[in-house]
Amino acid sequence: MPIATVNPATGETLRTFRPYGPDEVEQRVAAADRAFRHYRTTAFGERAALLGRAADLLEEDVPDIARTVTTEMGKPVTAARAEAAKCVKAMRWYAHNAEALLADERPAGADVRDSGASTARVHYRPLGPVLAVMPWNFPLWQVVRFAAPALMAGNTGLLKHASNVPQTALYLEDLFRRAGYPDGVFQTLLTGSGAVEGVLRDPRVAAATLTGSEAAGRSVAAVAGDEVKKTVLELGGSDPYLVLPSADVERAAATAVTARTQNNGQSCIAAKRFIVHTDVYDAFLERFTAGMAALTVGDPMDEATDVGPLASESGRVDLEELVADAVGRGASVRCGGRRPEGLDRGWFYEPTVLTGVAPGARIHREEAFGPVAVVYRAGGLDEALDIANDSPFGLSSNVWTRDASEVERCVRDLEAGGVFVNGMTASHPALPFGGVKRSGYGRELSGHGIKEFCNATTVWQAA
Known part of the structure; x- marks a missing residue:
């Protein structure tokens, strides 16, 4: 190179x-x-x-x-x-x-x-x-x-x-x-x-x-x-973002948009897998998808731009292949999923939301380094934790709940180097940063x- x-x-x-x-x-x-x-x-x-x-x-x-x-x-x-x-x-x-x-x-x-x-x-x-x-x-x-x-x-x-x-x-x-x-x-x-x-x-x-x-x-x-x-x-990281029934769904969805698309989605600590309790799944998905679709993709030097290009052409190709593999295995594209119109120069990709991703899809196990989110439905906390931990990575995690017992359960059982409650993962000089597993x-x-x-x-x- x-x-x-x-x-x-x-x-x-x-x-x-x-x-x-x-x-x-x-x-x-x-x-x-x-x-x-x-x-x-x-x-x-x-x-x-x-x-x-x-x-x-x-x-x-x-x-x-x-x-x-x-x-x-x-x-x-x-x-x-x-x-x-x-x-x-x-x-x-x-x-x-x-x-x-x-x-x-x-x-x-x-x-x-x-x-x-x-x-x-x-x-x-x-x-x-x-x-x-x-x-x-x-x-x-x-x-x-x-x-x-x-x-x-x-x-x-x-x-x-x-x-x-x-x-x-x-x-x-x-x-x-x-x-x-x-x-x-x-x-x-x-x-x-x-x-x-x-x-x-x-x-x-x-x-x-x-x-x-x-x-x-x-x-x-x-x-x-x-x-x-x-x-x-x-x-790498493929951080889970758990949204449980007592969560402030509006705040959780708005924060999720930023958590997924920070740095054009190219962040190891960006939330990538959104695991939502069935009781609030529809409400979260509607708000989250609307927020992702509303982002402005364009010239990164423009102060109004929310999402710029991917850093390399090969990075965009890798992302496109992950999405195509997921769709080929039955996933639904709720928004995005393509190169934006009118941006023929450069390596842009639309903010994308996928649902119905099969366990055999590559994106279920591999890190998506770009503005692509996968949303899962979980029937309860046990299932949410199972989905969250079904990953080779363990960098950080996010949990949205007002239930103190659920917080303690997630702190105990999430396989990650950090657990951020009712907020998105961020590094700070006073806090240790790193992961487990791969x-x-x-x-x-x-x-x-x-x-x-x-x-x-x-x-x-x-x-």
């Missing part, structure tokens, strides 16, 4: 980039290793000042970088500005909280004197250069949610970004440079995916984090396992995320 900016709204190639050769990659890995030896010894106050400066610069750059993001991957420019602002918030949160999150810990409720120690504590130390393999769908946020905690912990970062967002990748390197970070602390590797294995096998690279497809996660995990290196993987392992964000790339060191001192 070439490293290039291709505008998904027009299909036009705007810029191409020469991939870094082996010598350039080697120079950057060596620089990350050299920088780590000094940067790891800096005080939290110094790291916080650097990250705070980066946040200030990004805040100033929001209008320009948002347009770059929209040009490269097609999200509405309003959403791109919101993504950049979210990055600013996360940087400031980690600048303020990292020192407390990584403070030495004393063994809780334990008397260590029977071990022969007068004192014992856990001290967190950075691991070293971390390779981050990141996707195009949130090209700023996915990187910042790794970089902010990793750099505050004292690690250095090597970013291998998706090949269709090279300008965003280069911007991020420049952002940290302008903020005053020492040379080598954060660098972009402008390479194809074929270079990842060599970088990960380099003994100077301590660990890796990947957000992306299940196939990409398997590949990175296999190499890291062979090298015995720590990894964090955030992979959605990956490890956590990003919060104190859990910053500790993923730390050495939890036991410090024991004799009496």
Whole structure:
């Protein structure tokens, strides 16, 4: 895949980039290793000042970088500005909280004197250069949610970004440079995916984090396992969205539209499978379908656009094949299901609602990465949970109910890394983010995320 900016709204190639050769990659890995030896010894106050400066610069750059993001991957420019602002918030949160999150810990409720120690504590130390393999769908946020905690912990970062967002990748390197970070602390590797294995096998690279497809996660995990290196993987999702009888159906349906079509439907935590109790099924389906059909599809640079193009032509083809397979197995298209008229350039697809999807349909098991929703009817909570858990993925989930016992049952039984009650899934710097099953392992964000790339060191001192 070439490293290039291709505008998904027009299909036009705007810029191409020469991939870094082996010598350039080697120079950057060596620089990350050299920088780590000094940067790891800096005080939290110094790291916080650097990250705070980066946040200030990004805040100033929001209008320009948002347009770059929209040009490269097609999200509405309003959403791109919101993504950049979210990055600013996360940087400031980690600048303020990292020192407390990584403070030495004393063994809780334990008397260590029977071990022969007068004192014992856990001290967190950075691991070293971390390779981050990141996707195009949130090209700023996915990187910042790794970089902010990793750099505050004292690690250095090597970013291998998706090949269709090279300008965003280069911007991020420049952002940290302008903020005053020492040379080598954060660098972009402008390479194809074929270079990842060599970088990960380099003994100077301590660990890796990947957000992306299940196939990409398997590949990175296999190499890291062979090298015995720590990894964090955030992979696909096919999040369930349960609507139970006591729910506010109007709010649930309105939120469902946003939950499914955020980022043009190309979000791992977008709700994709809507599982509705039979008592409220008809009312929900009517409102939800009307809301999806009313969305404005068009130029992502237009402030009035709700849904822009898919990021690639192949992505649209994949989505069309999933819908065609479901329809061929008896599913009904309630709205959408085709390329919109009047948008012949670019990779647009109408917001779509499917019902009657058979268990054998591909979309029942595979992630639909685009604005296509599947609505299921459930006879009760047990059936709703069975449908929700009948998925290889387990990233997040949504539950709409006013019944406290149903909330507790869903928290207990939903196979997911998050349960969002009467709202849609969203990531926040103070909350751990990640999944189970084939959605990956490890956590990003919060104190859990910053500790993923730390050495939890036991410090024991004799009496």
